[in-house]
Amino acid sequence: MSAAMPIVIIELYDSGVRISDGKNILANSVSCALIESDDSILVGEQAKHQAYLRPRESSINFWSQLSENSDTKHIISNAEIAYRHLENIWNSTNYSDQEAILITPVNLDKHDLGLLLGICKKLSINVAGIVCNAALAMQQPAKDCKAVFLDLLQQQFAVTEINQDVIGLSLKQPSRILDYGLQSFINNCAKAVAKKFIAETRFDPLHAADDEQQFFDKLPLWVNTLSEKDSIECKLSIGEKHFTIQVENEYLQSANKKLFEETAAHLNLLFHGHNNIAIFCSSSCKQVFGFYKFLASLPG
Numbered sequence: 001m002s003a004a005m006p007i008v009i010i011e012l013y014d015s016g017v018r019i020s021d022g023k024n025i026l027a028n029s030v031s032c033a034l035i036e037s038d039d040s041i042l043v044g045e046q047a048k049h050q051a052y053l054r055p056r057e058s059s060i061n062f063w064s065q066l067s068e069n070s071d072t073k074h075i076i077s078n079a080e081i082a083y084r085h086l087e088n089i090w091n092s093t094n095y096s097d098q099e100a101i102l103i104t105p106v107n108l109d110k111h112d113l114g115l116l117l118g119i120c121k122k123l124s125i126n127v128a129g130i131v132c133n134a135a136l137a138m139q140q141p142a143k144d145c146k147a148v149f150l151d152l153l154q155q156q157f158a159v160t161e162i163n164q165d166v167i168g169l170s171l172k173q174p175s176r177i178l179d180y181g182l183q184s185f186i187n188n189c190a191k192a193v194a195k196k197f198i199a200e201t202r203f204d205p206l207h208a209a210d211d212e213q214q215f216f217d218k219l220p221l222w223v224n225t226l227s228e229k230d231s232i233e234c235k236l237s238i239g240e241k242h243f244t245i246q247v248e249n250e251y252l253q254s255a256n257k258k259l260f261e262e263t264a265a266h267l268n269l270l271f272h273g274h275n276n277i278a279i280f281c282s283s284s285c286k287q288v289f290g291f292y293k294f295l296a297s298l299p300g
């Protein structure tokens with residue numbers, strides 16, 4: 001009997017693509033593309049570091065809008081951009097001879113799924129199976145609980161009820177779609193930090209493209225560091241001038257207070273009358289500063 005073909009996992013989580021062998025991450029690429037021309041498309045970190053310098057040529061929404069055209073100045077389909085993105089990360093792994101399991105967002109419709117499978121076929125990716133990220137997040141039943149799955153997309157927040165019965169687990173469709181997403185949370189944090197720079201140094205990091213690019217390149221590191229500290233020093237350099245501020249954990253936590261409260265209101269409606277609740281989250285929720293602290297503050 002021949003040995004089973006090794007399997008890799010391709011997780012498409014809207015704001016990025018992650019490839020793993022089930023234990024270790026083999027490659028991870030942010031969903032960002034810079035369309036220079038039909039023949040020249042930069043993707044991932046390379047594109048991200050130019051996104052604010054060339055905004056009319058940059059896109060982050062192609063995975064969530066596969067059937068539409070790019071929102072850049074170039075006439076090109078999002079499916080073509082997604083193809084280039086997946087091609088880039090897939091070729092970087094040297095695992096082209098292995099079968100793949102696709103993990104897809106909870107609200108991926110049949111048409112976009114067909115486009116995704118077409119992209120995989122064009123790249124000679126042998127798809128052995130497809131798993132919804134919600135089903136993967138909740139691998140075991142949460143007994144005597146009202147359960148929901150939160151999938152944070154670039155521009156939307158999908159809240160999906162999970163039904164549990166003797167047959168197993170199932171998702172209640174359609175999901176509740178909230179009209180804010182990952183970018184809303186990130187932009188609120190950015191505005192809060194920028195406001196502090198303006199107030200304390202009179203320097204606006206969002207005024208000029210070069211400054212804005214430097215600011216957003218550094219913001220993820222600041223946010224990640226602050227999640228483990230009470231406060232951090234944030235520094236920007238423009239030529240020979242240096243601007244430094246101190247940002248407190250509590251201050252940045254308050255940047256998304258309104259969105260957290262709105263999310264809590266939606267969850268309270270779902271959980272009304274249930275004392276025991278279980279909340280499962282997509283991997284993108286980790287990108288929001290203070291998100292798990294917010295969840296821990298919910299009753300139940």
